[in-house]
Amino acid sequence: MKKVAFYTLGCKLNYSETSTISRMFEAKGYQKVEFEQNPDIFIINTCSVTENADKKCKKIVKEAKKISPNSYVTIIGCYAQLKPQEISEIEGVDAVLGAAEKFRLIELLDGFAKEQETKILASEIQEANIFNNAYSIHDRTRTFLKVQDGCNYGCAFCTIPLARGKSRSDSINNILDSAREIAKTDVKEIVLTGVNIGDFGVHEGKRKEKFSDLVQALDEIEGIDRIRISSIEPNLLTNEVIEFVSQSKRFVPHFHIPLQSGSNTILRKMGRRYLRELYEDRVNKIKTLMPHCCIGVDVIVGFPGETDELFLETYNFLNELDISYLHVFTYSERANTRAVEMEGVVPMRKRNERSKMLRILSEKKRRKFYEENLGKTFTVLFEEDIEDGKMHGFTENYIRVAAKYDPVLINELKTLKLSGINEKGNVEVIEPDMVYETH
C-alpha cells in the first residue's frame, strides 16, 4: 500500500480541496500519513496569495525530499496554475498540475512512477470550467464546505481569477447532500467556502440559483448546529440574506466583508464594485438587526496611489464604523495584474507603517466588541485547541474563549455568560466551578 502525505498552503478553499483529494486517494487504497511518516507520494497544495509563494514551495519540497528522498512530489493549487514552468524547475518536483487537472491527479499520474522529466499538466485557465465539490474533515469541530469557485470580477490587485478561473458553483441539491453527509459525522459547524460566494448560483456560465436560496435551504438541515458564511462581497450581501441570518436557526451572527479601502478614489482604482457608502449601509443594516453580530473586515494598505491623505480616509472610516476586527494585508505587487502597471507606488516603509496602524486599530475594535458583549449569554463551541493548559472555543459571534482544559468539553456546545475582562484584556466567564476567559 503506497503512503501519501499532504501539505496545504493558503485559504479555506485549499483546505477543503486537499481534504477531498486525500479521500480520493484513500478510496483508491492509498494510505494517508503525516508529512513526517516517510510517504511515497507528497501532494503540496499551493497558494498564490501567500507572500513568497515560491520560497515556501521550495522549502516544503526540500523538507519532503529530506524526509523521503525517493518520494514522488506533486504540486497543485493556485501557484501551480500560475507558474507551472517555474515550479517544474524546483529540484525534486516530479509533477505540476493545474486547476483543471488537480482533481484527476490519481488517474493522470497513473501509479506515480518517477520519470526523467518533470511532468507539467496545466491547461489554460479557461479549461477550468467544471465545479469540483469539496469539503474538509480536518478536525472534529468544523468543516469548510466549498459551494462556489472562481471569480468573474477583475479587481486590479488580484490573481485569483487567473488561478481559479470563472465563477461556477455547486447545485443547492448537491450541497444539501454534502451537508447531510457532514451531519452524520460529529462535526458541529459548517463554514461555507468559495472565492466569491455571494456570486453563488452560476452553472455553465448562466445564473441558475441564488445565494439566498442556498442559505434558506441549508438552514433546514438537521444535525448541524452552526453554519458560518466565511466571507462575502459587500455588494452581494443583500438585505434578504442579512434579514434571514438575523432570524435563522443555524446561521450565526458573523459576517466577514472585504472592504479593501475606505477611500472611494482607491476603491475605483482597485475596480471594486461598490463605494464606501454602500459598505457603511451594509454594516448599519446588520447592526440594526443584530447588535451583537461580529463583523470582520479585509483591508489592503499601500495600494498604488494611496497617499497619506487617502490612507487617513480609510483609517477614519474604519475608526468610525461599528466593526469587530480587521484583517490587514500589505499590498504587494503581483505579476499579470493591472495594479503593477499603476503609478503612485507606495514605499514599503510606508506600507508597513500603515499596516501597523490598522493592526492597532483592529485590537481596539476587538476589545470594544468584547466589552459590548459582556453580561450577555452565548454558546461556546470548544475545540481541540490547547495551549498552556487551556482550551479554546468560539461563541456564535466569534468571540474566542479560553477555558481550563477539560477533555470532556471538546466539540461540545456550552452556554455561558461573558462576565468580565481580566488584566490581560481577556473576557472572563464565570460559571459554578469554572472560570472561562476569552482573548
Ligand code: SF4
Ligand atoms: S472579488 Fe476581486 S479580490 Fe475577490 S477573488 Fe474576485 S477579483 Fe479577487
